[in-house]
Amino acid sequence: MTEDLGTLICDLARSFYDLGWVTGTGGGICIRDGDRVVMAPSGVQKERMRPDQMFTIALDGSVLSRPADPALRPSECASLFLKAINIRGAGAVIHNHSIHAVMATMLFTNEFTISHLEMIKGIEGMAYGDRLVVPIIENTERECDLADSLEEAILQYPAANAVLVRRHGVYVWGRDWVSAKTQAECYDYLFRAAVDMRRLGIPTVVEGGTGNASLPIGQSRARSGR
Amino acid sequence: MTEDLGTLICDLARSFYDLGWVTGTGGGICIRDGDRVVMAPSGVQKERMRPDQMFTIALDGSVLSRPADPALRPSECASLFLKAINIRGAGAVIHNHSIHAVMATMLFTNEFTISHLEMIKGIEGMAYGDRLVVPIIENTERECDLADSLEEAILQYPAANAVLVRRHGVYVWGRDWVSAKTQAECYDYLFRAAVDMRRLGIPTVVEGGTGNASLPIGQSRARSGR
Amino acid sequence: MTEDLGTLICDLARSFYDLGWVTGTGGGICIRDGDRVVMAPSGVQKERMRPDQMFTIALDGSVLSRPADPALRPSECASLFLKAINIRGAGAVIHNHSIHAVMATMLFTNEFTISHLEMIKGIEGMAYGDRLVVPIIENTERECDLADSLEEAILQYPAANAVLVRRHGVYVWGRDWVSAKTQAECYDYLFRAAVDMRRLGIPTVVEGGTGNASLPIGQSRARSGR
Amino acid sequence: MTEDLGTLICDLARSFYDLGWVTGTGGGICIRDGDRVVMAPSGVQKERMRPDQMFTIALDGSVLSRPADPALRPSECASLFLKAINIRGAGAVIHNHSIHAVMATMLFTNEFTISHLEMIKGIEGMAYGDRLVVPIIENTERECDLADSLEEAILQYPAANAVLVRRHGVYVWGRDWVSAKTQAECYDYLFRAAVDMRRLGIPTVVEGGTGNASLPIGQSRARSGR
Numbered sequence: 001m002t003e004d005l006g007t008l009i010c011d012l013a014r015s016f017y018d019l020g021w022v023t024g025t026g027g028g029i030c031i032r033d034g035d036r037v038v039m040a041p042s043g044v045q046k047e048r049m050r051p052d053q054m055f056t057i058a059l060d061g062s063v064l065s066r067p068a069d070p071a072l073r074p075s076e077c078a079s080l081f082l083k084a085i086n087i088r089g090a091g092a093v094i095h096n097h098s099i100h101a102v103m104a105t106m107l108f109t110n111e112f113t114i115s116h117l118e119m120i121k122g123i124e125g126m127a128y129g130d131r132l133v134v135p136i137i138e139n140t141e142r143e144c145d146l147a148d149s150l151e152e153a154i155l156q157y158p159a160a161n162a163v164l165v166r167r168h169g170v171y172v173w174g175r176d177w178v179s180a181k182t183q184a185e186c187y188d189y190l191f192r193a194a195v196d197m198r199r200l201g202i203p204t205v206v207e208g209g210t211g212n213a214s215l216p217i218g219q220s221r222a223r224s225g226r
Numbered sequence: 227m228t229e230d231l232g233t234l235i236c237d238l239a240r241s242f243y244d245l246g247w248v249t250g251t252g253g254g255i256c257i258r259d260g261d262r263v264v265m266a267p268s269g270v271q272k273e274r275m276r277p278d279q280m281f282t283i284a285l286d287g288s289v290l291s292r293p294a295d296p297a298l299r300p301s302e303c304a305s306l307f308l309k310a311i312n313i314r315g316a317g318a319v320i321h322n323h324s325i326h327a328v329m330a331t332m333l334f335t336n337e338f339t340i341s342h343l344e345m346i347k348g349i350e351g352m353a354y355g356d357r358l359v360v361p362i363i364e365n366t367e368r369e370c371d372l373a374d375s376l377e378e379a380i381l382q383y384p385a386a387n388a389v390l391v392r393r394h395g396v397y398v399w400g401r402d403w404v405s406a407k408t409q410a411e412c413y414d415y416l417f418r419a420a421v422d423m424r425r426l427g428i429p430t431v432v433e434g435g436t437g438n439a440s441l442p443i444g445q446s447r448a449r450s451g452r
Numbered sequence: 453m454t455e456d457l458g459t460l461i462c463d464l465a466r467s468f469y470d471l472g473w474v475t476g477t478g479g480g481i482c483i484r485d486g487d488r489v490v491m492a493p494s495g496v497q498k499e500r501m502r503p504d505q506m507f508t509i510a511l512d513g514s515v516l517s518r519p520a521d522p523a524l525r526p527s528e529c530a531s532l533f534l535k536a537i538n539i540r541g542a543g544a545v546i547h548n549h550s551i552h553a554v555m556a557t558m559l560f561t562n563e564f565t566i567s568h569l570e571m572i573k574g575i576e577g578m579a580y581g582d583r584l585v586v587p588i589i590e591n592t593e594r595e596c597d598l599a600d601s602l603e604e605a606i607l608q609y610p611a612a613n614a615v616l617v618r619r620h621g622v623y624v625w626g627r628d629w630v631s632a633k634t635q636a637e638c639y640d641y642l643f644r645a646a647v648d649m650r651r652l653g654i655p656t657v658v659e660g661g662t663g664n665a666s667l668p669i670g671q672s673r674a675r676s677g678r
Numbered sequence: 679m680t681e682d683l684g685t686l687i688c689d690l691a692r693s694f695y696d697l698g699w700v701t702g703t704g705g706g707i708c709i710r711d712g713d714r715v716v717m718a719p720s721g722v723q724k725e726r727m728r729p730d731q732m733f734t735i736a737l738d739g740s741v742l743s744r745p746a747d748p749a750l751r752p753s754e755c756a757s758l759f760l761k762a763i764n765i766r767g768a769g770a771v772i773h774n775h776s777i778h779a780v781m782a783t784m785l786f787t788n789e790f791t792i793s794h795l796e797m798i799k800g801i802e803g804m805a806y807g808d809r810l811v812v813p814i815i816e817n818t819e820r821e822c823d824l825a826d827s828l829e830e831a832i833l834q835y836p837a838a839n840a841v842l843v844r845r846h847g848v849y850v851w852g853r854d855w856v857s858a859k860t861q862a863e864c865y866d867y868l869f870r871a872a873v874d875m876r877r878l879g880i881p882t883v884v885e886g887g888t889g890n891a892s893l894p895i896g897q898s899r900a901r902s903g904r
Contacts (some may be wrong), residue, residue, distance in 0.1 A: 024800040024864035045856060097796060106880050118323060118365060118394035122250040124899060128367050139796060141806050156376070168796035178271060186250035193325060199878070202332050344591060344620035346475040354593050381538060404497060412476035419551060426651070428558050570775060570817060570846035574702040580819050624714050630723060638721035645777060652877070 002205060005031050005038040007049030017047035019188070020149055021096035027169065030081045031177050032093045038165040041072040061084060080171060088161070090173035092180035097169040100192035105136050105166045107198050112136060112164055112167065114194050115216065116206040122186030124161060124179065131205055132190070133157065136164040162187050209216050231257050231264040232277030238407065239266065241271035245414070247322035248313040253395065254306045257318045257403050263311060267298040285312060302369040306397060309377050310374055314387070316399035318406035326418040331362050332390045333424050338362060338390055340420050342432040348412030350405065351385060357431055358416070360382065362390040388413050457483050457490040458503030464633065465492065469499035471640070472538040473548035479621065483544045483629045484534045487511055489537060493524040511538060525604060528595040532623060535603050540613070542625035544632035552644040556619045557588050559650050564588060564616055566646050568658040574629065574638030583657055584642070585609065588616040614639050683709050683716040684729030690859065691718065695725035697866070699774035706845065708759045709770045709855050713737055715763060719750040737764060754821040758849060761829050766839070768851035770858035775847040778869035783814050783844045785876050790814060790842055792872050794884040800864030802857065809883055810868070811835065814842040826844060840865050 030039040052207040055074045056065040084090040112134040162172040174180035258263040281300045282291040310316040338360040361379040388398040400406035482491040507526045508517040563626040572650040586604040614624040626632035708717040733752045734743040761767040791813040813831040840850040852858035
């Protein structure tokens with residue numbers, strides 16, 4: 001099964017490369033398999049990985065198995081991935097450097113907020129009219145130094161399943177790899193839409209929208225929405 | 227034949243994913259086969275579907291056959307797809323969340339309008355100089371709640387074969403899958419062009435253009451066109 | 453050989469589709485083989501064509517061979533393609549609806565002009581410091597009605613191997629298919645760059661640049677160039 | 679081994695074509711193999727090269743082996759590639775015409791500068807808070823005429839492993855092909871981000887940032903960063 005997950009991770013990474021999420025060896029993905037986590041190595045070309053290059057680590061971060069190539073090191077995101085897994089019970093975590101995420105962190109202060117876009121429904125627990133909030137933490141020189149502020153953000157924003165890192169990228173997780181990937185795609189779309197909306201002078205949050213409106217949204221939204 | 231349509235739907239969905247139309251499990255497509263409609267399931271990764279995951283429904287929406295996997299549900303767009311099929315005799319319907327469509331709904335009020343672009347000729351019944359009109363309906367919390375306003379728009383705009391949904395996406399149909407796909411591509415191009423034109427301060431409708439001008443369009447258009 | 457050209461045309465058309473040049477069945481390509489021209493049919497999905505769907509026409513436009521499928525018609529661009537072939541001796545002609553070309557036609561009046569970009573060297577006969585000029589003709593309701601103004605532009609601009617059509621796209625040709633494709637790629641890059649430059653307030657032509665400067669270009673250009 | 683490098687170069691060139699780096703036969707790549715350098719020919723379609731079309735040259739530029747096709751000439755970039763190889767000991771050099779690089783050269787004067795973006799860590803020797811500097815040299819009519827100013831820039835900027843050429847593109851090198859490719863991807867991302875930042879009025883260098891800050895960067899950066 002771990003072998004299959006390795007193949008899956010390589011396949012997903014190639015697809016993420018085509019989306020511009022993991023160029024320059026950046027970004028990563030891990031998938032949980034019971035009490036083990038399969039993870040790509042650090043600093044390798046993500047679109048050219050092979051299944052035999054994967055690490056398996058325990059939930060406490062100890063390495064259970066490693067690839068034969070001694071030059072490979074486990075992902076620098078390991079401690080960050082484990083935060084989402086251990087605090088939130090995530091089954092998979094994706095980290096990417098999408099330019100849409102990075103541009104969004106330069107246009108918002110401490111929180112990325114958006115409402116009234118259909119893609120918000122792709123985020124777990126969110127409805128169309130909800131105000132989606134993604135915390136933004138400050139970047140650090142070393143990736144592992146993000147662990148504390150990432151944990152803080154996870155605890156402070158119990159409804160969030162993503163954390164933006166200023167001028168760096170985003171961490172997204174889900175109960176399994178399909179959920180994590182689906183949400184990573186929805187978030188990326190929303191980051192891109194928000195940047196475009198700012199460029200066009202359109203507010204990203206519709207004022208007066210109710211949190212979980214179940215009625216069709218009428219004229220007042222339509223008017224503010226353009 | 228239904229099996230072949232399943233393969234075709236999977237193939238088209240992969241292509242739509244590459245175009246950014248159906249990320250995050252969103253969007254969908256259905257193809258009519260006589261008095262049956264083959265349709266993708268709801269909430270699955272559109273670029274990774276398999277033919278054995280398709281539903282077949284009757285024109286009244288009843289499920290004729292379903293995939294073996296009990297977790298799969300028919301597309302949430304089913305009732306919407308059937309509006310275009312039953313009212314307009316569509317042979318295929320495409321729903322996508324293209325960011326170009328969504329941005330366009332935030333720059334236009336109740337109707338998207340554009341004229342004098344060659345791609346307008348790709349829309350059935352339209353000539354280059356025609357003023358193309360696509361109605362925009364307001365989004366709802368649940369996709370199925372769009373059915374009434376979609377039907378209303380279809381009836382109010384008998385020449386339209388697409389309906390935009392504010393901050394959500396677009397529904398496009400045609401007499402068969404080739405026609406639906408061709409028009410979905412033309413509309414997407416036109417939505418993108420319109421957003422770019424607005425950014426550059428270029429009006430999307432050329433004033434004084436006649437509806438079905440058959441003469442070459444001369445200087446007056448040329449002047450207003452830049 | 454004609455069969456091989458059919459395979460090549462299908463292959464190129466798929467690649468053009470990925471570049472966004474021939475969506476919605478638009479655009480086309482023809483390749484000359486001695487005194488015959490192999491050409492795609494009209495109104496079909498360009499990325500899904502098969503070699504057995506090609507037409508072969510003579511240099512006077514008469515059809516020499518046609519596909520078995522009676523529904524297929526020769527490309528509407530045929531008379532336009534033949535202008536470049538007969539007047540200029542082109543070995544291949546490409547027509548595309550690239551949004552970069554179309555946006556460029558809305559930002560320039562009668563001529564698209566650009567200078568001092570390396571990609572200009574990809575255009576036959578042009579040097580880096582040259583002022584590249586592409587004539588823009590007005591669009592017509594029917595594609596075939598462009599023939600006269602296209603011919604006029606070809607005769608009026610003997611150095612040009614491309615003609616832009618306002619709000620429509622571009623025709624590009626070369627002595628063979630490699631040359632035509634190479635130049636179509638260079639033009640597309642230049643149209644895109646010009647639109648971006650206009651957005652950023654950068655002039656597309658460097659003033660004071662000499663037509664065929666063979667000396668390294670110094671400070672004066674550098675200063676005007678940003 | 680040279681044969682394998684030929685296959686690798688063809689594979690990389692196809693990938694660069696998909697990124698828009700080498701359209702119109704432009705751009706190139708060479709990989710060093712001991713005291714020999716494998717290099718693509720000049721003026722061919724980069725995405726359609728075959729391994730048997732490669733040249734092998736010595737470190738002094740003399741041709742050691744050439745393809746059978748007499749029409750092929752060695753890359754015009756050869757003398758430029760050899761500058762990075764001989765002065766810096768590069769194991770691979772990539773030259774591309776990415777529009778992001780070209781636009782960046784029109785928005786910066788003599789140096790491209792950026793700081794505080796995670797992708798800067800992908801550049802060898804650079805930390806997140808460092809101020810990345812890429813020299814910009816003026817373009818020349820003939821590619822080989824760039825050799826002197828490229829050498830000058832390489833000597834003047836000993837920390838740089840890339841040189842931008844105004845209105846032309848970029849040269850990037852690394853100790854091996856993986857390093858060169860990784861850095862070319864990081865630079866391209868940074869050029870694109872910088873152009874987007876300028877459009878949005880965001881400074882590309884964070885004032886007050888320390889060169890090699892090892893502490894997490896706090897509020898002061900965060901404030902200036904949006």
